[in-house]
Amino acid sequence: MGSPIIFTILALIAMLSALGMLLSRNAVHSALFLVLNFTTIAVFFLILNAPFLFVTQIAIYAGAIMVLFIFVVMLLGAEQLRSEPTAAVGRWQVPLSIVLAMILLGTFIFILASGTGTPSVETEALIEAGPVEIGLRLFEGYVFPFEVASVLLLVAMIGVVVLRTRRGENG
Amino acid sequence: MAEVSIEWYIILSAVLFTMGAIGVLLRRNAIIIFMSIELMLNSANLLFVAFARHLNDLDGQVFVFFVITVAAAEVAVGLALIVAIFRTKRSINIDELHMLKG
Numbered sequence: 001m002g003s004p005i006i007f008t009i010l011a012l013i014a015m016l017s018a019l020g021m022l023l024s025r026n027a028v029h030s031a032l033f034l035v036l037n038f039t040t041i042a043v044f045f046l047i048l049n050a051p052f053l054f055v056t057q058i059a060i061y062a063g064a065i066m067v068l069f070i071f072v073v074m075l076l077g078a079e080q081l082r083s084e085p086t087a088a089v090g091r092w093q094v095p096l097s098i099v100l101a102m103i104l105l106g107t108f109i110f111i112l113a114s115g116t117g118t119p120s121v122e123t124e125a126l127i128e129a130g131p132v133e134i135g136l137r138l139f140e141g142y143v144f145p146f147e148v149a150s151v152l153l154l155v156a157m158i159g160v161v162v163l164r165t166r167r168g169e170n171g
Numbered sequence: 172m173a174e175v176s177i178e179w180y181i182i183l184s185a186v187l188f189t190m191g192a193i194g195v196l197l198r199r200n201a202i203i204i205f206m207s208i209e210l211m212l213n214s215a216n217l218l219f220v221a222f223a224r225h226l227n228d229l230d231g232q233v234f235v236f237f238v239i240t241v242a243a244a245e246v247a248v249g250l251a252l253i254v255a256i257f258r259t260k261r262s263i264n265i266d267e268l269h270m271l272k273g
Contacts, residue, residue, distance in 0.1 A: 001224055007175045011183045018190040018210055027202055034206050037187075041217050044180075048224040050232050057216075060239055065209065065246050072250045073202055076257050097196035101189050108185035127227055137229045138236070149240045156244035160251040 002047040010047075014040040027073045031066055038062040052131045180221035187214035201253050201263040205246065212242050 017040065020033040042057040127133070138146060187210060194207030216235045223231025257263050 001175045001177070001180070001221070004173060004175055004179075007179060011179075014183065015186060015190070018187055021203075021206060021210065022190060022194045022198070027200060030203055030206055034209065037210065038213060041213050044217055045220050048220045050220050050223070050235075053220060053232055053235055056236070056239065060243060061209075061213070065243060068246060068250060069202065069206065072254060076202075076254065076263065094197060097193060101193045101196065104192060105185055105189040108188065109182055112181040112185065127229060129229060129232060133229060134232060134236075137233050141230075142233055142237075145237060149237055152244050153240065156247050160247050163248075163251045163255055 006047070010040050010043055014044075028070060031069050031073060034069075035062050035066050038066070049126055049129050051129065052134050177221060177225045180218065184214045184218040184221070187211075187217070199264050199266055201256075201265055201268075202250075204265070205249055205253070209242065209246070212238060 014037055017033045017037040021030045021037065024030045024033060038057060038061045042054050042062065045051075045054040045057055191207040191209075191211035191214065194210065195204050198204055198207065216238055219231045219235050219238070223229065253263055256268065260268060262268070
């Protein structure tokens with residue numbers, strides 16, 4: 001599953017870009033950090049024997065979704081909007097949320113690291129994971145979820161169009 | 172050379188997910204909160220693919236497709252809502268959005 005050196009370098013890039021996304025004051029910078037993070041995860045997909053997901057991740061996440069984000073940020077002129085907690089809410093939320101997040105992280109690592117007792121099959125030959133195999137698996141076992149996903153996309157599209165349609169005077 | 176084990180990916184994914192959760196809790200810009208949610212979805216995707224490789228099974232990769240589909244639909248609707256809210260309230264700071272009726 002990849003050499004430790006490459007894993008360490010990529011993991012550092014992923015974590016630092018996520019940190020940059022969190023701390024950046026400018027929303028456009030945050031979006032660009034997130035693009036870097038998505039690209040790093042795409043490279044992880046390539047290491048993990050998922051070449052088709054690599055291309056999908058680049059095209060849909062780093063491409064389409066982030067273009068949508070940057071488009072909305074620039075449309076609203078929201079890149080410099082104040083995003084700290086206002087004084088009325090108070091600053092006590094910051095340490096509390098960091099403590100809660102650390103508890104969440106500890107729980108994740110404890111549960112996941114103690115529950116991977118699945119048999120490792122490193123000795124078997126690696127399965128092919130190209131577009132043909134993915135498509136076959138999708139249409140052999142997941143036809144119904146596939147159709148539900150297409151309906152979901154249609155509903156989302158119609159919902160956005162309805163949301164943005166200006167109502168008439170009597171609407 | 173030694174191979175990276177599944178635990179490394181679990182820890183990386185947990186760290187990324189926690190960073191996304193911190194972003195949702197701390198930031199007040201609704202667009203940044205959306206980006207943090209995308210970060211959390213991506214860390215789950217990374218773990219799906221890592222376990223698909225670990226178990227040598229394609230089902231995990233198929234699930235990532237469904238996650239990406241749901242994420243795309245969610246982003247489209249969510250950003251449309253943010254634009255609509257900004258048109259009426261002139262703000263996307265969630266501390267200032269505390270009324271159901273605009």
